[in-house]
Amino acid sequence: MAVFRKDSVPVTVAHASYPAPYTLPAGRLHYRHITEAGGLTQFGAALETLLPGGQSSQMHWEEHEDEFMFMLSGTLTVVEDGVETIVGPGDSCCWRAGTPVGHMLKNHSDAPATYLIVGSRRPENICHYPGLDLIATPDGPTHLDGTPYPKKGDTQ
Template sequence: MSNSRYYAPTAGHPAQTELLTGRAIVTEAYTVIPRDVMRDIVTSVLPGWRDTRTWILNRPVAGGATTFAQYLVEVAPGGGSDRPEPQAGVESFVFLLEGELTVVIDGTRHVLAPGGFAFLPPDAEWQVSNDAGELAKFQWIRKRYQPLEGHTPAPLVGNEQDVEPGSMPGTDNKWRTTRMLPVEDLAYDMHINVVTFEPGAVIPFAETHVMEHGLYVLEGKAVYRLNDDWVEVQEGDYLSLRAFCPQACYAGGPSNFRYLLYKDVNRQIVL
């Protein structure tokens, strides 16, 4: 495995001497939630979870991204859930940032290390627990599955460090994408990728497309062009981009800039 690292906020609470000004931005095109906003005071306790707290990063909201919900979840030793998903027809993707996490899917036990992931199809029987001695922190993406006749998604478990990334054309492998779900399989109606930029690499045009994005920065820093704005982002920051938000970025270094990316794909537009 590589020496990849995955940033997870440590929460806590700011001192009374700190300035109020931060980098949080909410517009109709995009939202930026910087890591220093993820404090104890904004956590939720989810029904059906033990010794767990959650930062809800995205939910369907008018004027914003509407296809998914995304959480940062922190599970204490001994914590977890025997029924994580309360809704029928909802699929999940779990990506571990820190610690160790046990995921049981249809009776089969899997232990995730940092970089580990699990795709849980809609209506799968699954449980999650922290059987180790330190906190487990992970990203959890939930989406209402759009069924397609003749296609059924299967559970998938792995580690992004074991998946060969694909180089973007004309970038000398300085911009590459690790695709954790099968991109050509119509059974899957979302893609979850880890995108890596080496220092100085860029998205050289303003991508403007129908796919929504949830973007959690795993490592490094960059300047992102969002709509008409240049926004600085760093590891631990979160971005929610609505459909057709123009987007580009420049990786500033000194380390690689890497992020976990959600997008909705592979379905006809419902009119």
């Protein structure tokens, strides 16, 4: 058993991990990856804080990974296939694997919003980004036609 006291898991500042032209600004969100600290491998859980004006990710849905979000403080706008819903403390969201509902979180408020995010860790997962020429595969991001995006540091 591992006990982690509040603030004992280090904060990581999110960086832009999407290939150009879909990158998001660094610093929009920070997280404490609780399950990484505990060495768990079958699911991932993180305490995330989305800063004012921030967007959690590009609109996406997962083929093989369930996702769960539980709001702890602040308010967020959940965007699902273009429909916006405001959520606050005590509210939760579930996105079932294989259900093509594109989703993302936005912070339109003037205060940080903190939530617990949990997902399966399926190495075969494929993530779809509706409206973008982007698919995340186990081998890295590709265009819709399967052509890989250049890896960081590669020259074109």
